[in-house]
Amino acid sequence: MVDLEKMRTIAKETVSRDDVRYLIGWRQGTYGFRVSPHFMKGPEEAEKLIFSPLCSNNLATYLTLTEKLPVPRGEQPDSRKIAVMVKGCDSRAVVQQLIEKGIERERVFVIGCPCEGVLDLKKVEEKFPGILSPVEVEWSGDKIIFTLPDGVKEVPKGEVLAKKCLSCRYPNPVMSDITLWDEVKSLGDGNYEDVKEMEEKNPQEKWSFWKDKFSSCIRCYSCRNVCPMCYCEDCVLDRLNPQWINRSANISENSAFQLARAFHLAGRCIECGECERVCPVDIPLMALNRKLAKEVREQYEFEPGLDPESKPFQSSYRPNDKEDFIL
Amino acid sequence: MSEQFQPNVVAFLCNWCSYAGADLAGTSRIKYPHNLNVIRVMCSGRVNPLFVINAFQQGADGVLISGCHPGDCHYMEGNFYARRRFSLMNELLEYVGVEPGRFNMSWVSASEGAKWKDVVAGVVEKAKEAGPFDQFRRNKINW
Amino acid sequence: MNNKPKIGVYVCHCGVNISKMVDVDAVTEFASHLPNVKVVRNYSYMCSDPGQLLMREDIKNEGLNRVVVASCSPRMHEMTFRKTLAAAGLNPYFLEMANIREQCSWVHEDREDATGKAKKIVSSAVAKVRLLEALYESEVNVEPATLIIGAGIAGIQAALDIANAGFKVYLVEKSPSVGGKMSQLDKTFPTLDCSACILTPKMVDVAAHPNIELMTYSKVEEITGYVGNFQVKVRKKARYVDMDKCTSCGVCAEECRLAGRIPSEFNENMGKRSAIYLPFPQAVPAKYTIDPERCLFLTRGKCGKSPKCVDACLAGAVNFEQQDEIAEFKVGTVIVATGYDVFDAAKKPEYGYAEYENVITGLELERLVSASGPTGGDILIGKGENAFVPKEIAFIKCVGSRDKSVGNEYCSRVCCMYTAKLAHLVGEKIPDANVRVYYMDVRAFGKGFEEFYDRVRREGVRYIRGNPSEIFKRGDKLVVKVEDTLTATPLEDEVDLVVLAVGLEPRKDVREVIDLLRLSQSSDKFFLEAHPKLAPVDTATDGVFLAGCAQGPKDIPDTVAQAKGAASSALVLLSSGKVKIGAQISFVNEATCRGCGYCVDICPYGAIELVEINRMGNILSVARVNDALCKGCGACAAGCLSGSVQQRSFMDRQILPQIAVLGVMR
Structure with a gap:
């Protein structure tokens, strides 16, 4: 059970530690169902922390974005830890970042928040449109309880949870320094029914689906920027020399961008769904990522973001990897 | 385009096996279709998967990656990495509706001039069947 | 230096090898319109001296700084033309070959198609050569x-x-x-x-x-x-015997409390040694060693009142204070x-090696027939009073070789001949012995091997083709159960001794x-x-x-x-004294490297490592290539997500224009 008091107490203790620089958690956003990341530097900010079905943001993203400002001569760089609150999926991002040496273990303090699933805001805003004042939302068994300006509403989970949560196998952090409350049961078996459905279609059907989606891409790069695994300081996909992909937004460049983006995540995507959540034009990006995740899992028995000691998928091979596609 | 569609296939060949195999087909005067053009790299492991996407963007109707047979890589392991990368690239391309047969990978050794011919003929034939690739080809290509 | 590319394109007729199928003039004319191309020529044999001279003069007179040779495979003449460039004072890596012979004129039948393809190949080479960079081979000294x-x-x-x-x-x-x-x-x-x-x-x-x-x-x-410059660290284990003092008189070993109680590795554990020992009489160096896993003093800290070896050694060579030494060079x-190791015969339980004392390996028999062995050269099976001289002796070949069930598919190459040799030696030592060899095949491929095998058979050793399925005890005898596959006769052969011709393993x-x-x-x-x-x-x-x-x-x-x-x-x-290091190797752009280490994992040569750099006071980890170890496969470049690792002469930005040309030209 979510215990906000405990969460805030631990957060206070954590930020008060000498070896912690700040803590990243969630707080109520500016309006409606929105939630913002909360960068907490002192214990007095603990009261703002929340954890609710609205906390979909994967805060692990911010770990690799920490700005490395020039260090004045004679001073040491700040080597204090950054504390981060993670759901199950977020924790896999942390693990994958450790595997890829994006962060160092001794520089993070991971606070685990077992999670019963977060909301798909598109579904929620459709159900309760036009709400601008902040809303409180809670888990309650297989229901979600909304405290709206016009009263309390109960909605079955299945109607409002994000799709990724309905089949989530890792609701509990796979790695943490402290876990805030009891573990929860996983909701799904991580099946890939949606991917299989797409695979069944013929090439024309597949392309007409994706053409429609890719055409609408405005190349805002939100998907990339929010992704906890995309943290190259200089992304090849918008580099000018060599220019892999032109900057104009059209079906050719958009498709190439989306395919390349998905491919770069092969064996790395931990399926937090942030890319799809932030996409302003509703491209089902997870359908691409999950296709590759499915192949990686089924053909290579590999899952990213579980074991910090494991070798990255893309920099390893097995001599007997499948090769039935080779002439 | 008057008669039959002539596809355009871009191939990436490793220097030690497949490029040598293609050379051998030449020295043996084995004939095969002219629709495939080769970019030589030192190892199939050098082929960046994004080259494939780029080739389709730039006008290729088909793409072929060819390297040494497993265990024969001049650099010991390069083709193993290539195999893993392009297996997934193959899946990804088919998943978004690029016709099966447009993307190909083969193992051709330095002694397999005849196999090289079969590979080229097969890949060109498949590209011919699939027709001009227009899913995400660039409209204007500069180089 | 003006870096603007000035390209010379040289189209070769190769006699008629190219010109028969490719319209060389049309290719020449076409190439002259390609961007940055200054000079285009064709010639009957570009690789000939006059052909190369043509190039050298153009490089000098026309100020060419890039060259495309449209001729045969780079595997054929890339080196030749690199030298031509170098002779004209141009960096040899400003060269790109367009293979219009092996991969064009020789494999196509329609002149128009072949000419069209040759134009594409030349265009692709021009597109790439514009972006090539000067490269330099380096040399490192070799430590002698x-x-x-x-x-x-x-x-x-x-x-x-x-x-x-x-x-x-x-x-x-x-x-x-x-x-x-x-x-x-x-x-x-x-x-x-x-x-x-x-x-x-x-x-x-x-x-x-x-x-x-x-x-x-x-x-x-x-x-x-890396090559030429390996740093080695060796641990010299403590012998607990001063090498300079030990005279190898052997009194210590006689006096050792464990004398005759420790199985001797040299004798395949059949003979016994002491805790302080010389592995065998001719050992080099002839210096005693104390076995730290057996010695009472070293394992228990106590050996009677004082270790007997210390007391016995008149030279005062025994030194329990000795420490391991590290040598670096x-x-x-x-x-x-x-x-190698010999195959562990216990992995074939059907042969009863672990069970019966009269099932032994070839190497064990080797020790038994040796005059320096545990029995002084007598083939005696069993211990003490029960020891006996076997008369009926069977050899079984291919034990642990050519055997998928134990994971060794290969032939060990020596067992056929050492079996023949041991069979002969048994005959020398026990003249009335009956020796047979159970075999799958006899591989006597070396110099004098077949003759020796013949000799052994003439001496009375019987070769029976069959792979025994089982060995079990019946009374005093061992029974070898086997089918003679040449006569299709099942046999139960009663013998005194079975010798397993065990194979070689890593x-x-x-x-x-x-x-x-x-x-x-x-x-x-x-x-x-x-x-x-x-x-x-x-x-x-x-x-x-x-x-x-x-x-x-x-x-x-x-x-x-x-x-x-x-x-x-x-x-x-x-x-x-020197070793050349290739030029077309990988390098890292440290400014964009994210230090993930993928390239480090991928590199088959361990040529890349992560190093810490200081960027404006922050310590970052980035990849760095050791030029001497890199072989230039480029697998790292394809695996780098940020495009920070690139292979010289095969950089992304050099290959992408090739793709563009080949894609756009129909």
């Missing part, structure tokens, strides 16, 4: 010394050859004595030379050679660096001669050597040579060579030949 790991016959031979050529050798042996498996053999096939007689002089030579630093009872702990080349500690040198294994788990035919003693790591059974089963002549081959390969580097 070699490390040889393993002092069996392979290591000994290689050490002697290199030392005799005047170079320093560090010969490191794990066990207390040099000599390896060969020292355990009695006679050698097919000439029946006494093994010790031919080996011991060489053993003495390596110990005495002024250019060889012998380190026995030592272990290589670490090798870093630099070498230019490494030879791996770590040898050493159990092979992993340690792999980790030291990042060697690869072939499917049989022996070390993988760089090329099975043309580089059989080389490995994928430059400067590291293989000798002897570490690379695969071999008999003594082959081992010695390979050792000499490895020595000669090492000497090529040592005597030239």
